[in-house]
Amino acid sequence: MDKRWSLQSMTALVTGGASGIGYAIVDELASFGARIHVCDISETLLTKSLSEWEKKGFQVSGTVCDVSSRPEREKLMQTISSLFDGKLNILVNNVGVLRGKLTTEYVEEDFSFHMSINLEAAFHFSQLSHPLLKASGNGSIVFVSSVGGIVSLGGASIYSLTKGALNQLAKNLACEWAKDGIRANAVAPNAITTPMCQSYLEDVRFKDALLSRIPLGRLGEPNEVASLVVFLCLPAASYITGQTICVDGGFTVNGFSYQQQA
Numbered sequence: 043m044d045k046r047w048s049l050q051s052m053t054a055l056v057t058g059g060a061s062g063i064g065y066a067i068v069d070e071l072a073s074f075g076a077r078i079h080v081c082d083i084s085e086t087l088l089t090k091s092l093s094e095w096e097k098k099g100f101q102v103s104g105t106v107c108d109v110s111s112r113p114e115r116e117k118l119m120q121t122i123s124s125l126f127d128g129k130l131n132i133l134v135n136n137v138g139v140l141r142g143k144l145t146t147e148y149v150e151e152d153f154s155f156h157m158s159i160n161l162e163a164a165f166h167f168s169q170l171s172h173p174l175l176k177a178s179g180n181g182s183i184v185f186v187s188s189v190g191g192i193v194s195l196g197g198a199s200i201y202s203l204t205k206g207a208l209n210q211l212a213k214n215l216a217c218e219w220a221k222d223g224i225r226a227n228a229v230a231p232n233a234i235t236t237p238m239c240q241s242y243l244e245d246v247r248f249k250d251a252l253l254s255r256i257p258l259g260r261l262g263e264p265n266e267v268a269s270l271v272v273f274l275c276l277p278a279a280s281y282i283t284g285q286t287i288c289v290d291g292g293f294t295v296n297g298f299s300y301q302q303q304a
Contacts, residue, residue: 058137062236066264072100216284232290255293
């Protein structure tokens with residue numbers, strides 16, 4: 043295989059990787075030959091997923107971790123450093139939470155909940171990973187953001203501001219750490235068929251309104267996000283950094299459309 047399209051001998055950490063988009067990312071990374079460590083807050087999901095990856099012959103290990111806890115983040119990175127001999131090629135800051143409410147309905151705990159998991163954890167993991175990514179000589183950080191960080195979703199303002207911050211963080215790190223051989227990008231999915239989105243998609247009016255704004259006319263699948271995340275980690279993407287790329291079926295570019303009936 044052309045080395046530009048291979049992750050053989052490369053190492054990766056994927057946060058929140060035991061289900062949904064994270065699971066698909068691990069699957070895709072492993073299929074390109076990477077060795078991966080996964081963290082997840084659910085021991086049940088993690089055990090189940092690790093068993094599935096083992097059956098596929100993938101090189102995946104895992105740790106139960108609450109990413110909102112600073113000590114647990116630090117402990118996880120010590121594990122990573124030990125496991126991968128002080129080097130890391132890929133950090134995928136995937137873990138995220140969403141509480142969809144109108145801005146006037148949010149309470150103080152909602153703010154700290156989103157900020158600690160969606161933003162603070164990603165920032166801190168990036169800091170902690172820096173020496174390992176630099177030591178690898180070929181580091182790549184991918185933030186799993188959201189279209190909510192680019193356009194208004196008509197709700198979920200706290201969630202959206204954390205995702206907008208991730209997009210900006212990718213730009214900053216891309217410039218600041220380029221000299222260290224580290225690239226940073228963000229991937230911004232639309233609604234994807236995952237457990238996190240399921241409760242919102244059960245609202246038929248919400249789902250219909252959303253689909254009406256998507257040119258491709260359907261929701262996205264987890265593997266459609268994973269394929270872009272993995273591409274950005276490949277040597278083939280070595281000149282791409284500081285970008286936020288949408289995986290959204292055209293949602294964010296769909297302006298007002300008026301078609302007169304015949």
